[in-house]
Amino acid sequence: MNFPFRIAYCFLFSFLISAFSLNAQTTTQVVVQDFETWSQIGVSKRFNDEFKLQLNQGLRLNDNSSSVDQVLTNLSGSYQYNDMFSFGVGIRYIRNKGNSSGEFENLMRYNFDFGVKHQLDRFHFKYRLRLQTKDKIGSSRNEGDFFKHGQRLKVGVRYNVKNWKLDPKFSTELFRYSGRYMLSSFEKIRFTLGTEYKIKKFGKVGIFYSIERELVGTYPKTTNILGLNFTYKL
């Protein structure tokens, strides 16, 4: 066997050995980061200074924004009690891609919000406590389906830039989940930077970028979200 053949043979042998060695241990791929896009269009109707109703249709793409993750329809109402306090309720239908199976499941989510806002110079602070519960449609308690409750605390600030329509907004939201037969835990935190552009008479367009980080598990996932929404004012 001449020298070049010997070298080639050694390479081939080494490759086969390493390939078999790799196969001896089972490995699995775990997604630790993803890029999602969330888009939403909707209509809103303000009845007076206190009451507002909103209907939205949303689409969320995951897997580098190449695959449908959620389709949702959201109906919400809010009541501005005074300059500082507000209350809100919402109901959301979610068609959601299951995590492990990849099959779509249908869920309903109900939420109640309590909001506080105040202003400090050009800073507008907002705090929101959201209590929500989620339930899979068509699945019974005997099948192991119980309400999953969420408690979400959001702290946000908007800076009113002089002579500039695109005020920057920043918020942080902490998600805690509990259920009848699960231990409650803080599961994720979301940081959002965004802005809104108000179109006179028509409504507003919003854009945001969020980083969502899981707080549980050995391989917590980070989700980067680019969001775009348009709300038409009735």
Next chain:
Amino acid sequence: MKKIILSTLIISVTILSCKKEVTVTQGDGYADWTSETHSASSPDYSEVFGDSEVRRIDITIDKAYWKLMEKHLSNFYSSSGGGGGDFPEATPIYVPCNLEYKGINWYNVGIRYKGNSSLQSAYNSGISKLPFRLNFDEFSNDYPELMGQNFYGFNELSLSSSYNDKSLMREKVASDLFRDFGVPCARSVFCRVYVDFGEGSTYFGLYTMLEVVFDSMLENEFGSAYGNCYKPDGDGASFAEGTFDESYFENKTDGTDWSDVRSLYDILHSSERTSNPAAWRTSLESVLDVDQYLQYMAVNFTIQNWDTYGRMTHNYYLYNNPSDSKLNWIPWDNNEAFDEGKQGGALSIDLSDASNEWPLLSYIIADDTYETTYKVHLRNFIDNHFNSSNMSSIYNSYYSQIEPYATGEFGEVSGYTFLNSENDFSSALNTLISHTSSRYSVVDAYAQ
């Protein structure tokens, strides 16, 4: 310039935001993980189910999870009014535990309660020796490095609590007898179970550890596990006329096809049974391994295993063996065998008391050909297996093996035992031995 900066920023953020995956190696970071113990490709029966010794497992459950299990059990029985019913298997109340065996640890193993009367009755009477199910891969979604974790090749194991069995050996002996006589049945072994739920290690008692039918048993007995494997439960499981519904036949394997059990039901109730018995038998034998079923009947009604088909609409599996496309009968939950029984008691050996509500007994025994074969199997069973000499030897051998862990210094303790006194255990042995001789006489007289 601004455009360039903005474009660069957007491109950078987009690139940095993209999907990322990491490769996780099985068992990574878990000190005791080996391919032989934690991810074996085939079950090691001699290690787990060899009869040479009583096994010991130590389970550690976080106190918060233990409370969750207790809460679930309490809520389930209070919501069902204390009534019966299968404990809902789909309920997501598997909790993680650590399992230690021979100094080796298995990590975040799923554990849950299981069972019907054995669970409910023990729970209601305040006895904490409750049956469990273990699933070694249950939490691999949360812990990807535990993907495929098993116990010497077994993904799941069942821990039977020997409810209503003061001998602590009925489950084991019954499953041994079925298998020795050619009836597919889960393997079992005696196992001491210690649980630490935040208050130190507590001896929960001597259990019978069994393999799970649709996990390892099918492959081992039939050489395949991809045929339909039903766990019938409820009215339809009786096969009585007018009761058939697919919902009574939970498929533990692929879950897409009920045509085989539907055929069994249709043939069973066909008018051919009385008009042309030979043709009926041919049809029946095309969907059910009848000879194997008659073997099962011979064992089951000799040992008076009453808590199953004939009295109860559960405690058996049906497996469609892909090699011949016939359903095979697999007995399950045999801890109340060797007894006159409750709920009307064990059926007589000639099955004269089996009503048409149980057509797989009444129609079969009404057929002369099948009755003759049944008798042949009965004769074979008592001559070669269930006779005083053989059974006394088995009972005494198991008694010696488990006695140190049933009574005495290392025996079961109050609150975690069905024994009221040490004498209960020794009396139970004598009861089993005399049961053999009385049943031998009954079968001997019938199977002439």
